[in-house]
Amino acid sequence: MIFTLTENVSLSPTVFSLRLEGPHGAVRPGQFAQVSVPGLYLRRPISLCRWDEKSVTLVIREVGKGTKALRSLAPGSPLDVLLPLGNGFDPSAAGQKPLLVGGGVGLPPLLGLCGELLALGKSPTVLCGFSSKSDSFLTEEFLSLGCDVRVSTLDGSLGAKGLVTGLMDGCDYDFVFSCGPRTMMKAVFDKAARPGQYSFEERMACGFGACMGCSVPTRSGMKRVCADGPVFPGGEVIW
Amino acid sequence: MKDLKVSLGGIALDNPVIPASGTCGFGKELSGWYDLNILGALSFKGTTIAPRDGNAAPRVAECPAGMLNSVGLQNPGAYHAAAYELPELKSFFHKPLIANISGFSEKDYVEAVEILQRDSAVRILEINISCPNVHGGGMAFGTDPKMAAAVTRAVKDVAEKPVYMKLSPNVTDIVSIARACVDAGADGLSLINTLLGMRIDLKRKKPVLANKVGGYSGPGIFPVALRMVWQVTGAVDVPVIGMGGVSSAEDVIEMMYAGAKAVQVGAANLIDPLACKKIIEDLPRAMEEYGIERLSDIRRVE
Structure with missing residues (x-):
């Protein structure tokens, strides 16, 4: 197209x-x-x-x-x-209080998700992690949707100082949606007390499931990140 | 009205365009983009006797005019393919199927052939001999004329359908391998498989592929493939399916002038899921441009 x-x-x-x-x-x-x-x-x-x-x-x-x-x-x-x-997130899997955790360029797909969650009448909390204020982005867009937005930076130049997982402590949530670096998502998964969906990336060729170029092992066998993912339930991922 | 029909050793195809093994799975994914019944045939995912998970990721890498892959023959195994994948494929695809079969020993090939040839839709057995021979020190079957001939004979002993040996280009003399296969009874040949390549990530100072090396495909290999098809068809007298970087109607016609009776399209499907459809629809225009009425009239250039 x-x-x-x-x-x-x-x-x-x-x-x-x-x-x-x-x-x-x-x-x-x-x-x-x-x-x-x-x-x-x-x-x-x-x-x-x-x-x-x-x-x-x-x-x-x-x-x-x-x-x-x-x-x-x-x-x-x-x-x-x-x-x-790809499969995408399933907003209906969350209860009334979904927690969205994004790191850096993992945030963009969460913006569209946040809009859908709000449209479904849910009250998402969004945690945005960056390395510093100078490379932060999209936080205004999340705020303008009208949801609870909290920011952390590694150097403390914007929001709380430290990892984005540090922001999870004060949050009340019933489901997690996350996208970002694998190490960040693992930390989110390990810390989260609730089920969730995590979005992965991998080098791809076709992007529609034909070539098996992006297959990764999961707890339910080999899965194509492009066609079976990029979103996987946290429990299915071999962290 | 241009005539696109071709004959592959007596098997009539509506046109010479066949998506290559490994770029169309078992048809499902491409069938979401167009009705696959416009194709000449389909060569399904390389299948081994046992299921395989394939290699670790990353498995693909960008290259000039193409890509590398080290998928490592991820497939559900011959029993699952025969029981589940082929019935599903046949529910929406009614043209000839080419069973692409891989193995790591002669026994592997023979057992997979015995299972997959039972399906009546399978018209051709395409035997991929680019895999390492576990009993031959890991050397690929297709790099040694004796091993290539031995696999051909073993498969021919049990085959009830035409056997096309799919040749590796990673050899010094492709003609000697082709001759060895034909002398051992091969009914036809498919060539070429991917060219072994490598990329290094300069930021990480590591190979891009987890497997370090992989197969290069895409338009960059077309001249190599064309040359090998031309050399082989000049030396043996069996039908050859030409493949390697074919991306346009002109490439299909050029491959046929190199001696190919049919043509497989590989990497192009991954860049554009409609690649085969566009090529088939464009063939009459290209034939008109080059004054060709019937594709079956094309004779190998000398």
């Missing part, structure tokens, strides 16, 4: 946001897009942050050649994108 890039906005020194216009199927929070990058062979899997009927927004951290090339695209550029892919 060919989308048109309508906005390319910098959110922090390393994070940027792309708004793509084009018709697409219904999106579930936690699903992702496979973005074709001019000059590179493999598509790049990027989580869907926000969406409406005729557009999607991807929030991306610049980590390598592919994401660097995406950052340099000018509005008006056509982009070949497959979406929506």
Whole structure:
């Protein structure tokens, strides 16, 4: 599917946001897009942050050649994108008090999820972890949704000082949704007193389950992160 | 009206386009994107006698004009494939199936062939000999003419369907391997498998793939594949299925001018799930451009 890039906005020194216009199927929070990058062979899997009927927004951290090339695209550029892919989060699995824990560029899919949870009449608490104030992003967007947002930074330059898991102590919750670095999600899983869903990333080729390029072992056998995931129940993950 | 029909050793195909093993699973995933019955045939996921989990992740890496994979033949095993995957595949796909079979000993190959050939939809047995021989010091069957011939003979002894040996390009002389397979009774050949490659992550100073090395596929290998198909079809007299980086209708036609009777499309399916559909729909346009009325008229260039 060919989308048109309508906005390319910098959110922090390393994070940027792309708004793509084009018709697409219904999106579930936690699903992702496979973005074709001019000059590179493999598509790049990027989580869907926000969406409406005729557009999607991807929030991306610049980590390598592919994401660097995406950052340099000018509005008006056509982009070949497959979406929506993957299973996504299941907002109905949570009770009234879901806890969302995101680290860095794991936060974008939680924004779309947060909106869905609010629409279902639930009261999410969002914990955002960054290394420092200078690379924080999306916190205003979470606040503007009208949910309880708490922030931690490793250096204490914004919010509480320390790991995002430190913020879990004072929280009352009945379900966890998490996305971020694997080590962070393991700490969240270990600390969480409630069941939850965790979103993973892996190097992918196809993104729709055909190639087995992103398979990982789980407690219920090999699973494709792209098609069986990227969201897995915490109890299924071999941490 | 352009005629796309081809014959693969007497098996009639509506067109020469076949998604290659490992890029279309057991059909399910691609069937969500289009009706697979437009395909000439389908070569399903490389199946071994026992189920395999495959290699650790990361299993794929970006390359110039292609990709590396080290999936490691993750598959549910021949019994599960025959009992569950093939019936499901046949519920929505009614064209010839090519059973891609791998093994780590001659016995492995023979047992998997015996199970998978029972299915009437399986019309061709495609024997992947790029795997290491556990009884041969781990050397790949397909890198030694004697081992390649031995597997061919072992499979032919039990096969009730045409046997196509799928050759590895990671050899000094592909023609000698091809000849050894044909002399041992192979009914046809499939070539090429992926080229062994490697990438190193300069930030981590480590190989990108957990398996360190993997198979290179994609448009970058097309000229190598074309050359090998041309050399082999000049030396043996059995039908050859050509593959390796095929990504367009022009590539299909070029592969046929190199001597291939049918063509498999691999990595292109992973970049665009509609790749085979687009190629098939574009073939009449490309045939018109190059003055071809019937694909079956194409003769290997000298």
